[in-house]
Amino acid sequence: MKVLVIGRGGREHAIVSSLKKSSKVSEIYCAPGNGGMEKDAICLPIIETDFKGLVEVVTKYGIDLTIVGPENPLLAGIVDYFKEHNLAIIGPNQAAARIEGSKSYAKELMKKYRIPTGDYQVFESKEEAINYVMGKGTPIVIKADGLAAGKGVTVAYDLDQAIRAIDEIMGEKVFGEAGNKIVIEEYLAGEELTVMAFVDGTTVLPMEPAQDYKAIFDGNKGPNTGGMGSYSPVSQLKQDLLNEIYHSILKPITVGMAKEGHPFKGILYAGLMITEKGPKVIEFNARMGDPETQVVLPRLKTDLLEVFLAIVNNQLENIKLEWDDKAAVCVIMSSKGYPGEYSTGMPIIMENIQRSDTQIFFAGVKKVGEQLVTSGGRVLGVTALAPSIKAAREKAYQGVNQIQFTGAYYRQDIADKR
Numbered sequence: 001m002k003v004l005v006i007g008r009g010g011r012e013h014a015i016v017s018s019l020k021k022s023s024k025v026s027e028i029y030c031a032p033g034n035g036g037m038e039k040d041a042i043c044l045p046i047i048e049t050d051f052k053g054l055v056e057v058v059t060k061y062g063i064d065l066t067i068v069g070p071e072n073p074l075l076a077g078i079v080d081y082f083k084e085h086n087l088a089i090i091g092p093n094q095a096a097a098r099i100e101g102s103k104s105y106a107k108e109l110m111k112k113y114r115i116p117t118g119d120y121q122v123f124e125s126k127e128e129a130i131n132y133v134m135g136k137g138t139p140i141v142i143k144a145d146g147l148a149a150g151k152g153v154t155v156a157y158d159l160d161q162a163i164r165a166i167d168e169i170m171g172e173k174v175f176g177e178a179g180n181k182i183v184i185e186e187y188l189a190g191e192e193l194t195v196m197a198f199v200d201g202t203t204v205l206p207m208e209p210a211q212d213y214k215a216i217f218d219g220n221k222g223p224n225t226g227g228m229g230s231y232s233p234v235s236q237l238k239q240d241l242l243n244e245i246y247h248s249i250l251k252p253i254t255v256g257m258a259k260e261g262h263p264f265k266g267i268l269y270a271g272l273m274i275t276e277k278g279p280k281v282i283e284f285n286a287r288m289g290d291p292e293t294q295v296v297l298p299r300l301k302t303d304l305l306e307v308f309l310a311i312v313n314n315q316l317e318n319i320k321l322e323w324d325d326k327a328a329v330c331v332i333m334s335s336k337g338y339p340g341e342y343s344t345g346m347p348i349i350m351e352n353i354q355r356s357d358t359q360i361f362f363a364g365v366k367k368v369g370e371q372l373v374t375s376g377g378r379v380l381g382v383t384a385l386a387p388s389i390k391a392a393r394e395k396a397y398q399g400v401n402q403i404q405f406t407g408a409y410y411r412q413d414i415a416d417k418r
Helices: 010-019 051-061 071-075 078-084 094-101 103-112 126-136 159-171 239-259 293-299 304-312 389-400
Strands: 002-007 027-032 065-068 120-123 140-144 153-156 182-186 191-200 204-206 215-217 221-224 229-232 265-275 278-285 327-335 358-362 365-368 371-374 378-386
Touching: 002 010, 002 051, 010 027, 010 293, 010 304, 010 358, 010 378, 027 051, 051 078, 065 078, 065 304, 071 078, 071 094, 078 094, 094 103, 094 239, 094 265, 094 278, 103 120, 103 182, 103 239, 103 278, 120 126, 126 140, 126 159, 126 182, 140 159, 153 159, 159 182, 191 239, 191 304, 204 239, 229 293, 229 389, 239 265, 239 278, 293 327, 293 378, 327 389, 358 389, 378 389
Parallel strands: 002 027, 002 065
Antiparallel strands: 120 182, 140 153, 140 182, 191 204, 191 265, 215 221, 229 327, 265 278, 327 378, 358 378, 365 371
16 A cells, blocks of 8 residues: 655654554655655655645555644644545544644533543633733643644743743734633643544544653753653553543543544544543643654554554454553754754764664754755654663663754653653
């Protein structure tokens, strides 16, 4: 089969890498991909939201299945567009993808179907939001309602920080229209982690859990990013807790969305906080996480193409997921200044990393001649597998140390003490 992966980041590179293991995959295309992915896929210069162009290449090259990596094309209705052209595609339709596109909508769904989450209020007025926070106190969580590339959330520990976050979102419009509404949530204390699941509208198959590191600096300090590293498995998440997550969160939201007339088909991402009162939802996403995908898929032993085909054909109940016992750790290397302003065009110098079970997943890179150079905030991720988290961590950082570019930055505490 010929497959197309839509996207350009490390998540998409990890999907491509996993699909390459399938004996049933004959060719892999990526649109638009990046310069570092060219050894694993045929990259096509078509942006993720050019639906007409994507359909044209799918038809031209006889591509059998398309997988959507990022959220923007999902929210823009790419699945609906492909289905209008009778083309097979993995991802929720526009209505179902709204679970990520609007945090207030997701909260309303969770409230309606009694899915555990923090208390919240929604505001369309900056003044009312500030008055609410002043009355409620801190710590408290401030979220832009719409998409903000993982950066629209502030955990405010004092009133000045909370008011500043509200003003940036609703006053300065740093996230554009995503900040027309704001969701203010109860601060949840506990252990944060991610559980992704394959969903075909009815059947839910949870993947192995992962934990990511959103803050830019060591010790989980500084502003949120798209993710600075991750690891899997999560030792503190025992099977009974995973069962609870399935029965109280993943299955009910799937049933609820079907009742709403918008069944979810694709990959459902649940960002969770394990509190003293059990697991609670921080957020839902309508696609795989980045960088969680970079540690979960390398551990998947089941043929990923078979899973995707089962989603298309509503046959996930026939799939049993098998996982490698090895642990995986991913360390993200970013450009200096990210998630704020940063420079690009820095040549990337890599020693030949020949260690077994170590992979580089490229993201913000492009090719200039034969030279890879930086082109984004998160440049690449180094993922290593080993018998333990500690050993995988050591191997990942060994890989990081063999890669250089001007201004390279990475956290040094990914998977520390695990």
